[in-house]
Amino acid sequence: MSSPSRPRPAARHAGRPKRPSGPLPHRPGDIDEAVLYGAHPVIEALRNPARRFRKLLATENGLRRLTEEVGELPLAPEMVRPSEIDRLLTPDAVHQGLYLVCDPLPSPDLDALPQDAVVLALDQVTDPHNVGAILRSAAAFAVAAVIVTVRHSPAATGVLAKSASGALEHVPLVAVRNLGDALDMLGRRGFMRIGFDSEGSEPFEGVTLRRPLVLVMGAEGKGLRQRTRELCDHLVRLDMPGAIKSLNVSNATAIALYAASRAD
Structure with missing residues (x-):
């Protein structure tokens, strides 16, 4: 004899308010x-x-x-x-x-970024040493902000802060819940969006850069996620003459920022 069917449990998330997709008050x-x-x-x-x-x-x-x-x-x-x-x-x-x-520093709003800004966006870069090193390069090249996701990003404390060597005080971190939505909004504001990928269809040096500009870097191994790739105006690669063709994300970011600064 078949057992009576069990009633389905109520949805676990029913009735919960929808989380905002914009920046958070903290990092x-x-x-x-x-x-x-x-x-x-x-x-x-x-x-x-x-x-x-x-x-x-x-x-x-x-x-x-x-x-x-x-x-x-x-x-x-x-x-x-x-x-x-x-x-x-x-x-x-x-x-x-x-x-x-x-106290953690407040996270500024994306709408407050100036129209001549160079911005970095990190797509799930989780290693605090890498993010700290990226912040140091960002401070050296006067980057207006570094955009990270709330999830899959290290907190702005401890190892990250030590690796940043003081750069946390000079480069704002903008924490967003959805990187794709942030890139979409920046695109509507006129930002040129350059995604870096080892298999990118264009060499970075072949793209004429303009401000406002956002350079989008992916996690090591996984690279950029599909929606992130689709929201970039150009998907570029850094061509290397040596035997090793890929770089640590913090090293790649430093090279990209140097090239962007030379193009001003």
Whole structure:
């Protein structure tokens, strides 16, 4: 005898409000606080009037360097031994006697980007070392913003901040829920959208660049997702003369930004 059919459970997401697709008030991961360690990240943060600070731990040597570099500090430091900071971090973290806890910086709105901007967009680049290195290059080439996704992106704290070496204070991160929607909106604003792919149909040097410009970089291995590719005005490749034809995404970004700056 067949068993009676079971009633279907109610949809798990029924009645939930739809999440907005625009920028969030804070950076990727919607973190409650940012932890910065090491000389460059901490010094640049303390110089940033937009930062709101919660706690500063410093060794004797670390505090001496801070006062030499920054002068009067915006908060009173707590003097500690190096081992006390060691316990707060992973064994391989190089903190140089400085550990700062502060509020995350707000994420600006895409509508606020200037019409002559060069912007980076990262399609699910998840390695915090890579994102930090990309931020350093972005700061060096005066990039107006780096767009990342809320999911599949590292939070702007810890390893990412250390790898960025202070660049977090100079290049805004714009966290969006949907990268495709962001690229679509930028296209309607007149941004030229250049996607980088090792199998791109055009060499990068063959494209005449103009501002506003967004350079779209994909995750290593996976590259750009299909919708991201479809929303780019040009899908380009970086042609390499040597035996290795692909680069780490942070190295590729630095080359792309240098070429874009030369084209101005």
